[in-house]
Amino acid sequence: MKTYAALLPFILLAGCAPQDVITMQDVSPQENDLRDLDFDGVIKAREKCVETLIGAAVNNDGCPKDKSVKQSFKLDVKFPNNSADLLPRYYAKLEQLVAFMEEQKEATVTIEGHASKVGSSAHNLVLSQQRADAVAQALVSDFGISASRVEAVGYGDTEPLIDDNSDFAHETNRRVMATLSGSYSTTDMRWTIFTSE
Template identity: 40%
Template sequence: MKYLILMLSCLTLLGCVNDVEVYPLAEQRADLRDFDTDGVINARDACAKTPDGAVITNDGCPNHIQTSQEQDLHVLFANDSYVIAPQYGPELDKMADFLEQNPEVTIEIQGHASQVGPAARNQALSDNRSLAVKNALVFRGIDEDRITIIGFGDRVPEFKDTTEQAHSLNRRAVAHVVGYQGDVEYKWTIFTQRDEKEAKAK
């Protein structure tokens, strides 16, 4: 009797299985995942690697705050020379780093000479001094198209007296650039302190 009931139960189950309607799987047309966990799905995330905790736009891109930075370059040369002394290596490194961090910035290098010797010779010296600085930055990885050079000869002395110290300071190549960089704005959390002045300004 037990076996008969068991067999009837199995047959009933098999019949139910055959009656189960199989529904087709839904086709997922968009990627609903969120790989960078910024709250915006991959299908409409325009920035795939948003930093953790950043304030984001509707497109999933981090919001940036514009900040400005300035960088000066001042290289002095020996008399009748356009060879860059090794001591200016760190200053050239800093300028190269600045230009790398601000890829939209271009730079003009201005070469100068002291009012000693023929004007034509001084013009050539100032040209070569600005070119030497340009080559040093290109050697450090800066695209030469971002660098323009100009030589002023001895026409624009920084110091107009005729002392040897003034002449030494006038043998120079200089540049001043300003770069605008966007710093990522981060959300306020329980672990950070909010600047009340900035909060009121917003």
């Protein structure tokens, strides 16, 4: 048994005896460009989108993927008692809304008019619509937003922020609000160790 164990290395080495190695004389030509010129992980031979944004997530053709991003903007404009006059001090808030809408070209906005519980419900419904119309009209006439992107709805006194009969509650409830939600398409970026989401 010891004899076979001693011979085993020699038997194994005999199987690895040197053989003649035949080398190819001709070099195979490289037909495709294997460089990644825009550093997106896709070689030039497969690239269909050149100059990809560095760090963008791409498909197999090297084209960036898009994702939809949603944003929102809140507007709160107050009105004096029994009035639908838009006070000049609120134009700065409207300018912020306009800037948002100019950035989000597909976004539309619904302007919501509200009234306090002072007076009759019927009167408050008309007054709240007039308030919503005043803000909507300012967006269209003074800031050039297309009327097709602006809707005005009066809710009367049906949705108070504070359901109370105090002066503070009435002042708070006489308002126009707008929650504008828009979305835009942007390049989806690859995940990295620095990505927070």
